[in-house]
Amino acid sequence: MSSLLSVSDITKLQTVKYANLGSLAILVFDYCITFSEEVQWTWFKPWDLTRVIFVISRYLPFAGVGMIAYDALRVSDQCASTVEGYIVHVISIAAAEALLVIRT
Numbered sequence: 001m002s003s004l005l006s007v008s009d010i011t012k013l014q015t016v017k018y019a020n021l022g023s024l025a026i027l028v029f030d031y032c033i034t035f036s037e038e039v040q041w042t043w044f045k046p047w048d049l050t051r052v053i054f055v056i057s058r059y060l061p062f063a064g065v066g067m068i069a070y071d072a073l074r075v076s077d078q079c080a081s082t083v084e085g086y087i088v089h090v091i092s093i094a095a096a097e098a099l100l101v102i103r104t
Contacts, residue, residue, distance in 0.1 A: 017072035024065045031062075050102055057095035064088035 005013070038058070042051060067085045 020065075020068045020072045024069045027061060027065050050099070053095050053098050053102070057092060057099055060088060060092045060095065064092055 042054060045051060064085055067082065067088065071085075
């Protein structure tokens with residue numbers, strides 16, 4: 001079996017890499033436009049469980065998307081997803097879901 005990728009496979013792989021880098025841009029944009037509200041509403045409040053969950057859901061995705069962006073920028077014919085990346089994403093999603101549950 002040949003290890004060479006077809007043009008279609010390479011195109012799909014490149015599309016996935018661009019989408020991953022786009023998600024980093026959206027995350028940074030969201031952070032920039034909501035930073036002043038974050039300072040106003042959370043920075044000077046006492047630490048409690050809700051604030052810890054907020055910090056996890058707010059800043060842990062930067063680590064996960066950073067790992068994905070690193071993989072996307074590498075010159076390779078494969079996506080090298082790691083278990084650590086999956087763990088970071090699952091924790092981030094769980095924290096965001098926990099905030100939604102606390103809020104309702």
